[in-house]
Amino acid sequence: MSYQDLLITGGYVVTLDPEIGDVPQGDVLIKNGRIASVGVVSLDEARGAQVIRAEGRLVVPGMVDSHRHVWQGALGGSTGDASLLGYVGRVVEKIAPGFTEDDIYAGTLWGSLQALSSGVTTIADWSHNLQGVGYAAANVRALHDSGIRGIFLYGGPGPDAAAFFGQRQPPQRHPEDARHVRNELFPDGTSGRLRMGMALRGPAFTTPEATVEDFAFARELGLPISVHVGMAGFPDSVETLHRHGLLGPDVNYAHANQLTEREFELLAETGGSIAISATVETLMALGTYPATGSALRHGIPAGLSVDTTTSSGVDLFSEMRMALAAERSRANKQAVARHEAVMDVELDQRDMLHLATTGGARAWHLDDEIGTLTVGKQGDIVVVDMRAPHLDGFGDPVSTMVFGAGPADVETVIVGGEVVKKDGQLVGPYAETARDLMRQSRTRIAERGAA
Numbered sequence: 001m002s003y004q005d006l007l008i009t010g011g012y013v014v015t016l017d018p019e020i021g022d023v024p025q026g027d028v029l030i031k032n033g034r035i036a037s038v039g040v041v042s043l044d045e046a047r048g049a050q051v052i053r054a055e056g057r058l059v060v061p062g063m064v065d066s067h068r069h070v071w072q073g074a075l076g077g078s079t080g081d082a083s084l085l086g087y088v089g090r091v092v093e094k095i096a097p098g099f100t101e102d103d104i105y106a107g108t109l110w111g112s113l114q115a116l117s118s119g120v121t122t123i124a125d126w127s128h129n130l131q132g133v134g135y136a137a138a139n140v141r142a143l144h145d146s147g148i149r150g151i152f153l154y155g156g157p158g159p160d161a162a163a164f165f166g167q168r169q170p171p172q173r174h175p176e177d178a179r180h181v182r183n184e185l186f187p188d189g190t191s192g193r194l195r196m197g198m199a200l201r202g203p204a205f206t207t208p209e210a211t212v213e214d215f216a217f218a219r220e221l222g223l224p225i226s227v228h229v230g231m232a233g234f235p236d237s238v239e240t241l242h243r244h245g246l247l248g249p250d251v252n253y254a255h256a257n258q259l260t261e262r263e264f265e266l267l268a269e270t271g272g273s274i275a276i277s278a279t280v281e282t283l284m285a286l287g288t289y290p291a292t293g294s295a296l297r298h299g300i301p302a303g304l305s306v307d308t309t310t311s312s313g314v315d316l317f318s319e320m321r322m323a324l325a326a327e328r329s330r331a332n333k334q335a336v337a338r339h340e341a342v343m344d345v346e347l348d349q350r351d352m353l354h355l356a357t358t359g360g361a362r363a364w365h366l367d368d369e370i371g372t373l374t375v376g377k378q379g380d381i382v383v384v385d386m387r388a389p390h391l392d393g394f395g396d397p398v399s400t401m402v403f404g405a406g407p408a409d410v411e412t413v414i415v416g417g418e419v420v421k422k423d424g425q426l427v428g429p430y431a432e433t434a435r436d437l438m439r440q441s442r443t444r445i446a447e448r449g450a451a
């Protein structure tokens, strides 16, 4: 793949690279899709590069969403008043089964553009409405067409709504479909900017026996695994995985809200990672608090995530705010109970930006490729316009950004050296048609009487 070289110049560059730190007036040069130079780039070095002026902007690494059901991109806001179980009744039981391959393509393409437009350049797509190989192909094609980097997590032929209500389901036919998808679309585990993994039901949503089989199958295919654990009402999932010897560094755990200290220790010892969805977890009653503090205390790699856009926004700025607010609230709980005021608070906005970038990269073992602005890494870069009144602050610009920025402030988004958002507008080849396809899909969904 070859793209025009890019020079982003004059911005406040937040590299998140521990050796470089911030460069208050810096440049980033991208050559052949990768970061070639960071700091002050000489004219000679940048000769021939397209110039993106970044004065008054923050230049940050592309964000990593560590867990999102991207196929739901056309369903935004449809369960704002629902708990997790309420969502299952509406989305999983009623809307999902009627989805066609065209709906999967439209929802995933729109969902990927929602992420890209808000500065997410890598996404772990937990795809659990695949009713056949054609659905998986449509999903993968939509991810490709959007230009996003990601992990396509194959989740089988449709969600088992019954499993949420205590009827744990035996394995379905998805193993052979998954093998076919891996062989055809990801022959060496990758395809362009995409990799493949397995979205497994895990002990919360199926039997331990089926979980043992599912994990063995994913490992036979050499694919990383993601499961939902620790939601309120679904206890002991990590203990169950441990009893069957299934924990490992190839497993990503979504949510983890109500895990015990022992379960967090098990994740730390076995090298697993956590996807924190602070908005969904607090609004949909998955637990009392997100696992942010526990993950950091135990040294467990953790990233932020939107999870489902039916019950949250589409961006990680909101997730950074929500995760920090929830964690400080949790940490303050004991003092409040003693009627005391605390002097100090822990964690800050920079810690949240780390979770949204380097954390997600580590969680998916992509930290050699993405997460920081480091020479040799992928040219995945976000430029945030800080000149508007709500962002032109006095203190640390990262704090100001995390306090107040949103998708509309994301001016430029670059993935692997390809500009996908420019001057605040998506510019990829599918930016226009995606909206039409999404609207047609919404009409079909409504006509099926599901929404």
Ligand SMILES: [Zn+2]
Pocket: 067, 069, 126, 228, 254, 307, 308
């Ligand atoms: Zn989820």
